[in-house]
Amino acid sequence: MRRLLILIVVILCAHNINAQLFSKEKVQNLQNFDKPRFSYGYILGFNIYDFNFDYDTNAYDPNGDTDFDFIDHNESIGFSVGLLGNMRINDYLDLRFEPMVTFNTRNLKFRNPAFTSEFESLREVKSTYVHLPLLLKVSTKRINNIKPFIIGGISRSINLSSNEKNPDDNSAGQFRMKTGTNYYEIGFGIDLYLFYFKFTPSIRGVFATSDELLKDNDPNSPYTANIDKMSTRGIFINFTFQ
Numbered sequence: 001m002r003r004l005l006i007l008i009v010v011i012l013c014a015h016n017i018n019a020q021l022f023s024k025e026k027v028q029n030l031q032n033f034d035k036p037r038f039s040y041g042y043i044l045g046f047n048i049y050d051f052n053f054d055y056d057t058n059a060y061d062p063n064g065d066t067d068f069d070f071i072d073h074n075e076s077i078g079f080s081v082g083l084l085g086n087m088r089i090n091d092y093l094d095l096r097f098e099p100m101v102t103f104n105t106r107n108l109k110f111r112n113p114a115f116t117s118e119f120e121s122l123r124e125v126k127s128t129y130v131h132l133p134l135l136l137k138v139s140t141k142r143i144n145n146i147k148p149f150i151i152g153g154i155s156r157s158i159n160l161s162s163n164e165k166n167p168d169d170n171s172a173g174q175f176r177m178k179t180g181t182n183y184y185e186i187g188f189g190i191d192l193y194l195f196y197f198k199f200t201p202s203i204r205g206v207f208a209t210s211d212e213l214l215k216d217n218d219p220n221s222p223y224t225a226n227i228d229k230m231s232t233r234g235i236f237i238n239f240t241f242q
Contacts, residue, residue, distance in 0.1 A: 029145050029193040033242075034088065041084040041198075041242035047234055049104045049127070050075035052208075054229040071108050071227075075234075078104030082131070084240055094137040096151070102129045102236075108175065112222050123175040123223075129157040133185055145193040151204065152186040162214075169216040170223040176214040181232065183208050189238075200240040208232040 033039075051073050082100025089095060108123045115121035133155035140148050163176040170176075189202025213230035216223055 028142075029195050030198060033193065033198055034091075034142075037088050039086045039088070039242055041086070041240050043080065043082040043084055043098060043100060043238050043240050045080045045082075045236060045238035047078045047080050047102045047104055047236050048075050049078065049102075049106060049232055049234040051106065051108070052231050052233050053227055056226050056228040071110055073106065073108050076104055076106050078102060078127075080131075080236065080238065084242065086137075086242075091141075092139050094139070096133075096135045096137055096153075098133050098135065098238075100129075100131045100133075102131050102157075103127070104129075110223055114222065119173060123170070123173075125175055125177070126161050127177075128160040130160065131155060131157045133183075135185065139191070142191075142193075147191040147193075148188070149191065150186075150188045151202065153184070155183045155185055155206070157181045157183065159212075164214055169218075170221060171216065171218065175223075176216075177212045177230075178210075178214050180210075181208050181212050182210045183232075185236075187236070198242040200238075200242070202236075202238050202240065204236040204238065206232070206234045206236055 053071060053073070055070070080100050080102040082098055085097040087095045104127050106125045106127070108125060110121050110123070112121065133153055135151050135153035135155075137149050137151045157180070159177055159179050159181065162179040163174055164179045166174055166176055168174040183206050185204050185206050187202055187204030189200055189204075192199045192201075208231035210231065211229045212232060213224060213227055215221065215225075215227075219225065
């Protein structure tokens with residue numbers, strides 16, 4: 001499913017670029033659309049979130065045994081809604097603020113032979129992020145009714161479902177995360193100037209730089225003791241309307 005979504009966006013972008021590059025010059029839609037200093041829009045999209053785990057090798061027994069094994073985790077697809085605030089710097093540079101709310105659910109399975117039930121081994125991690133990215137958009141020259149671009153920047157998110165203040169931990173079935181996370185982001189997209197509005201499909205990689213794991217109260221917890229760092233990585237597939 002993840003590959004299908006990415007493929008659809010890439011094909012859409014490639015088709016429009018090809019059509020514009022190898023066609024005669026056309027009448028440009030929305031010729032003065034990018035002239036104002038400030039512009040606004042809204043965003044709908046999909047997000048694909050996964051976790052990246054770094055393990056503390058000191059937690060391993062020198063004989064090769066461990067208190068618990070690695071964690072099975074798979075990416076999952078959620079959806080996003082947001083707003084766009086764009087400040088034009090010049091014909092090729094824009095500063096963008098894209099506050100979004102993203103929804104996603106990930107499952108973690110702890111492969112510990114001592115766990116005999118799903119209550120012990122499986123944790124459903126529901127996340128509702130208020131995502132606040134500040135991005136620099138670098139565009140090419142407009143070609144007929146398209147303008148490809150690359151985009152990147154930094155962001156901060158607030159996880160409203162983090163359970164950070166919950167006194168219960170994994171021993172009571174509660175997986176806890178830190179509320180605030182920092183990221184860097186990079187991606188690409190294409191502005192399509194339609195007759196009535198500008199439509200922008202884009203793909204962006206999102207990579208957390210801070211540790212999101214809130215460890216269990218027991219320092220020898222079979223869930224969190226050997227995790228050195230847990231951070232989110234993801235892909236945003238956004239459709240922006242201006």
